[in-house]
Each structure stands twice: as structure tokens, then as C-alpha cells.
Amino acid sequence: MSDWEVHAVKYADRNARVRGDSFIFDDNHDAPHAMDYFIWVLRQGSRVILVDTGYDAEEAASRDRPIRMDPRAALAPLGIAPEAVEQVIVTHLHYDHAGGLHLFPNARLHLQAAEMAYATGPCMCHDVLRMPFTAGHVCEAVQRLYSGRLTFYEGDGEVAEGVTVHCIGGHSRGLQCVRVRTKAGWLVLASDAAHYYENVFKRKPFPIVVDLQNMLDGFTRLETLASARGLIVPGHDPLVRRLFPQGPADHIVRLDTGPQDEKLLTEILS
Template sequence: MSDSWKVYAIKYADRNTRTRADSFIFDDHPAAQHGMDYFVWLLTNGDRHILVDTGYDSTEANRRDRPILRDPSKALEVMDVDAAKIDTVIITHLHYDHAGGLDRYPNAIFHIQEAEMSFATGPCMCHDTLRMPFTADHVCDMVKHVYSGRVVFHNGPGQVAPGVRVHCVGGHSRGLQVVDVDTEYGPLCLASDAAHYYENYLLRKPFPIVENVESMIKGYDTLFRLGGTQGRIIPGHDPLVTKHYPSIGQSGFVWRLDTGPDKPF
């Protein structure tokens, strides 16, 4: 089994009614339109598939009035991957758009940070502002998986598989973790919401949904330490990912990341 992985971004939703004020603190053009794409990420080495985040489903889409383009678990089928056969899922954090539809992966072990579970089930959830990005049903599903022995907790850095590691950075959510993957192109860092957009980490402009601003800014340094270059640091929601990385097949919603960008930034 190879320790070098192929990495794919799979887009399942977008939201184009946002402005730059929704994406950056202290932006110079807060009223300008600023779209957002929603992804899950698939890692494969030929013998094994690992999913990073699970997105959200149609029930959550209706509840929040944020439609999805496709169910993330069904979107995997275009890669000839059966969600029921996924044995490992990394949950970067428990916000609604990263941890929904856990029941679609009945044979998976879930990897999450201790700090995230504590945050999502603790007294901070008594505050509307901190609770808003979470969905109670998603968190309760994860608690049930803890009780059924299907959760691996990490307390800081941890190895998920040979060539796949997680690192806790916090900031956006207290237990947010990023994923560090060995590829033929070099170490690839899936930033998830440690950087929603390239601008967040390149210009050090924090995202407005934030639990700890200092941790968020320090997290940008961690991204560079892990990925090294812009081409190997993948933000969690930036539509530019779909412009700079090669698309796969005829689906129109899968991009390959581990070969590097095919268009310059």
C-alpha cells in the first residue's frame, strides 16, 4: 500500500449571494459580491479511500435555505466510490456544512479533535453566536458514534493513516483540524476552514465566524509550514480552486489537487 495519495475536491453546493463582508474582517470593499463553494475531499492511494468532511444533506439545506447541488455521499459515485464502503472519515470540525449526513457512512471510523467535541457539547453552545454554525442533530449523531466505538479522538497532531496526518489549529472553531497529506507533488495541506479563501491566509484577513482570532491567525502560519507553497495549500470554500486545478471526467464537479495547479495563480 502506497503512502502517496491522490486528492480530489468534490463540490456539492455554492452560495453566490454573499458579499466580501461575509468573508473578511475589515475589508476595503465589504459590499462587493463574493461567492462561496462547498466541498468534501477524497483521498485515495489505490487500495483505500479516506473522506475528509461529509458536507450537508437536503434536510439541512431546506432548514437553512441553502440548497445543495448534489448529495455529497452520492457525488462520490462519480469516482466509483461507495459511501457505505468508506472506512475512514476525517471531520475537520462539526459545523453544519462539514459534518452532516454521517449516517451515509455506516462502516466508517470518524477522526475528530477532542477539543471540537468538547466545544460542540459544552457551555459555549448556550450562546447563539457560537451555536449558529452547528446543528444539534449532527453533533448528536457524532455522540452516538462515540458510544458505538466509531470515533478516534486526536489531541493535537495525529496520524490517521500512513501519509495522512491531522493538526489542530482552532480559530474558526475551537477544535478545527487541518489535514496534511503526502502526494507525488509534495505535502498537500487541506485547510478546510482554517482558510475559507486564499485571501484569508495570504493577506492574513480573518474570516468573520471565529471563536479565537489569535488562533485563526496563527493557523495561517501552520498552513504554510505544512504545505509550503500556495499550490499545496487548499482553502475550504474558494471558487478559485475550480479555476486553477484540473477537472476530472465529465461530471463538472470534481477537481484533482495532488498534481498541483494547471493554471498559474
């Protein structure tokens, strides 16, 4: 089978943040630290797998976290019609990753069993753990389950030839990363197993965490899964758009060719 194309599609950003929002331990905690929000597209010929869905305008208004474009519009330059999407890998059920499940009504979901158990279990009695979830998004996943359109994984699993998922946990109990075979080698979409390059390469944990040891161990796992450290793609880092070449629109970058800015890559990895 041929390799996969991989695109990172930015649909939102949040600039009113500081480093203390991104790292538990940081000496410069009040310095500005922007965040980008992505969905990812895997393509092999006519076959498309979506990784996460973003969130819509209703969720944006509810949380006062505006989006720059609806996820469906963000995907349009890649020629993807929402109703034609048949497979969605859900890295975890936080609002910014599963908030658009209803926008892709015909898709089968691929989710870790541990994530469903976490999002519907007693941990959600705690406000601080429940905060990143929205009940309607979790209910949408449950509805897909009851309609026979949800596949569960227990740890490692294969979604398609050349596409595997791996449970990391840490940030959320059933958080999974996605490993994709590309012409540049095995690329790892970390999602929120590493929000930023600095999380994984400096071993600096993100503050929203259910299991700190799993998060820290997960940084090493990401490096083990990728063919090269530069092929780990964090879930929210604006540097991704500088490191990889632009795609068919300003908000899309292509990842499967590998990083293009060698100077920036050296800085990131050092």
C-alpha cells in the first residue's frame, strides 16, 4: 500500500494566554504563549480519515473561545465534504477535539475504551476534571456506539494499513496518539499527548492532567513511535505552521513531506 498524505488544518487560535497555561513548571509563567487549534486529515488516494473534529460556533460561544472558521469550511480547500467523511479517529473527548462530531454524521468513530469510560464515569463528578468535556459531545459518541458506528481500542490498534493508534493517557484517561506511515517516515500526531514541542522535548507537563506519570511516560513513547523526533507533531503549537510547508490554503500545512525549516527544527530539538 502507498504512503499517506497528512495535513494539519487550523480552525481556531487563542492568543490571550501565558506560559503558565501551558506548563506546570515555568520560570517565565506570565509571558504570552499563543495556542493554535487543529484538525488533521489523512489521505491515501480517494480514501480520507479525519483525526478529530474541532468545535463549532455554538461551543465557541458557550465557552467564549471564538473560532476563526467552522471546521467544515476549514476542510473545504482539501475538497472534503463533511457528509462524505466515513472514518474519524477521536484522540480524546475534550470539547476542542470532539466538539464537531455531529458535523460528520456518517462517520464511524475510533476511540479508546478507556476514554469513553473516563468521560462517562465517576471522575466526571469533579468539576475540574469535567471542565474540558461537554455532555453533548460525549452523548454524540454514545449515540454512534448505539448505532453501531464506533470502534473501541484497548491500547494499541490498527485503524487502516499504515495508520495505528496508541493509548497515552495523561492529559485525559484514554488520550491516544496517531501513527501514520508517510514518505518522510512514521509520523506521530501527538494531539494533546504533547500540546507543544516544549512539552515533549523539555519534559514540561501541561497543566490539565489526570495522570502526571502517564503524561511524562507518554513523551518517551511519542519519541519511540516516530521515525525521527522531528516527525512528532504536537497538538496545539503555532510552530507547526512555520516548520512544515503550506498546503492549499493559508490555514493548512502539509506534514507528510517532513519539516522544511531545518534551522527552526534544530532550535526546537535542542
